[in-house]
Amino acid sequence: MNNTIKKYADEKDIEGLKFAFKDMLDVDPSFNKFLEEYNYVLKNGLFESHRSLSGLNNDKSVWDKSYWIRIKRDLLENFSKERIDHMREVAKVIYADKLRRAKESEQQEVKATTSPAPKVEPTEAKEKPSAKTASTGIPRETKAEYEARIAKELEEERKKYSAPPTYEHTVEVTGEKKKTIRSQTSRQAASSGLAPMAIAILAALAVILAITLIFR
Helix, strand or coil: CCHHHHHHHHCCCHHHHHHHHHCHHHHCCCCHHHHHHHHHHHHCCCCECCCCCCCCCCCHHHCCHHHHHHHHHHHHHCCEHHHHHHHHHHHHHHCHHHHHHHHHHHHHHHHHHHCCCCCCCCCCCCCCCCCCECCCCCECCCHHHHHHHHHHHHHHHHHHHHCCCEEEEEECCCCCCCEEEEEECCHHHHHCCCHHHHHHHHHHHHHHHHHHHHCC
């Protein structure tokens, strides 16, 4: 209960109650916040006997701001239960939009407090890629595995090229079938700048051998 209104009621200060009740419905047109104060005043018999003054019009079509101001002014002259009850009905009309917004806000608050919390589906813990697994899923080599693989590949390459390659030179000998002369030179010579010279020497040897066969 509002302490000021209770004080006015306890002291039977009717003038104080008039000014307190005059603006109650502007603050809360539903009057729900002040029902306790209203009932306390009623219980203590502090309402005045009703006097008509400018009159209470029950025609809702005339309930506007001007009418509202007039009945509030009458309240200051006559603090009657009938006038307070009439003002409660008029407030529902002139403050209809305010009451609607308040109701919507209240419903949203109730919905927010009563709605079940959204269900959170448990998520399976994803297995983190191991140290040997790249983002592509291809096993990642350790440093030792990499060095072993490279050493193996180098050894295979060394064996492949350790035997000198064979070069063939075909020379046609007069009166005889073609003869093929095979010669070998080292891979190193073939892969180095000496390869052309080695080939030239082999060609010269093939020509000399051909001439020897002719005059033999």
